[in-house]
Amino acid sequence: MTEENITRIYLEGKELILIGTAHVSKKSAEQVKEVIEREQPDTVCIELDEQRYQSIMDANKWKDMDIFKVIKEKKTTLLLMNLVISSFQKRVAKQFGIKPGLEMIQGIESANEIGATLVLADRNIQITFARIWHGIGIWGKAKLLLQIFASIFNNDTISEEELEKIKSQDMLNSMLDDFTVAFPRLKVPLIDERDQFLAQKIKDAPGEKIVAVLGAAHVPGIKEEIKKEHDLEAISKLPPKSKAPTIIAWMIPILIMAIIGYTFYANPTAGFQQTLSWILWNGSFSALGAAIAFGHPLAIVTAFLVAPLSSLSPLMAAGWFAGFVQAYFRRPNVADFETLSEDVYSVKGFWGNKVTRILLIVALTNIGSTLGTVIGGADVVRLFLENL
Known part of the structure; x- marks a missing residue:
């Protein structure tokens, strides 16, 4: 089997195998299955948090939502952003006949099949959204909301160039790519901090052989960050308000x-x-x-x-x-x-x-x-x- 898209790191007595996947590619899912079956790792790490994992495992999760609680806890904007990302994913799926996140689903299934420990290695998406929201002023917030609504109205087909970008990024990165150009500092909570979080979770995963299923865009950053120690608690909470x-x-x-x-x-x-x-x-x-x-x-x-x-x-x-x-x-x-x-x-x-x-x-x-x-x-x- 080819080692394309696979990075091997030997660190502190562990073998860490990073699979850089395309989030809308059937071939990536097939490679995830092949690697896990061949390597028989002790642990499989996937680029999901608990919330997104539950979304995959329980398609009826929306039925349990208390809309009054969402408003009371001031989470309407965060929920709206989640739903817009879901809408974006369905546009991709409908146009190209592919299921976004298929490689993550395959990682979960393969881990269960071989009895490996499953680690949800990504930071809570609500924390990521909140830290993004915290990092922009009132006009930045208004611009972000306008971009969200614009994406709802955008029914244009996705070009091949856009598809290639989606393949190398995760959905959140793809949707906010233009926004990070206007607000470069948002790259920190959106990409850099997640690279740090993922790297630390992979490094701390139990066992001697670890397979990590990741979006290809995160692999270079993780290769650098995995050599360092990161305080997950510090990047998992909102910074003190000015x-x-x-x-x-x-x-x-x-x-x-x-x-x-x-x-x-x-x-x-x-x-x-x-x-x-x-x-x-x-x-x-x-x-x-x-x-x-x-x-x-x-x-x-x-x-x-x-x-x-x-x-x-x-x-x-x-x-x-x-x-x-x-x-x-x-x-x-x-x-x-x-x-x-x-x-x-x-x-x-x-x-x-x-x-x-x-x-x-x-x-x-x-x-x-x-x-x-x-x-x-x-x-x-x-x-x-x-x-x-």
Whole structure:
């Protein structure tokens, strides 16, 4: 059997066999099977975390999701990103008749067949998303969300060049490739830290012979990082938040309220105009976001009423309230969860499924509220300056 795409490392009495796979290639899956059967390793490491492993092993996992809990724990954006990646995978599968991640499934099956220990070697995808989210400012977050929505609307066929890129990267890397060009520092949580995490997990795996099934893009980094010791706990949690964003987040609403208060004192009519402007800009854009997501009428009304107040507190977001109202009046049923994995493939499905519609309402309402805050705040300042 050819040693192509295979890297052997001898370290601390262990033989580490790294298989660099293409994530959308049947040949890669066949090679994984051949290598594991021939080498009979003590342990097989795969580039999956517990969440993605459960997704593969339990196709009905969506049925157990508590949408109210997702909103309450502020995980709607992370879940939306997961679903968009799933949509991207299905586009690839449908166009080329291949199943993304087939080599990982083969690694799991082959490990079970020979009785090898199975190690889930990748970092929790939620931690990766959270560290990416933490590493960009408010405009970066807005740009990332816009890119996510753009990928939903993008029904173009995938070119051969794009397919080759997908083959050498994992789905997450492929989807965010353009974004990392605009924000180079995101390469650290997206690629570098995962290389470190994977390397340490492979090195610490039990047994003397270890086979690791990896995306080809990670192999060069792992070859370098495996020579070092890495603190997995340090790269598995959010870094401490800087106080500056929190201070700014509170200073802006305090400044807005102070300006309106002073204007009311100097000119009550102008103060009333400021208040009305703030309410209309915030409420209208927030309600527009909920309406674009085809929200329940009461969810749209909630977005309008809550946004002017939630924009004055960093602890609240209009989208959460609108999402709760939508979930209450349009509660997802079993069928919505059963068809979720298929519905995320199309724009019609994304907007039609009650689960994803709730997520869209939360996200679009918050985006609208942010735009309303910027425009409404600027109008408040304009009226203040005119009445000095």
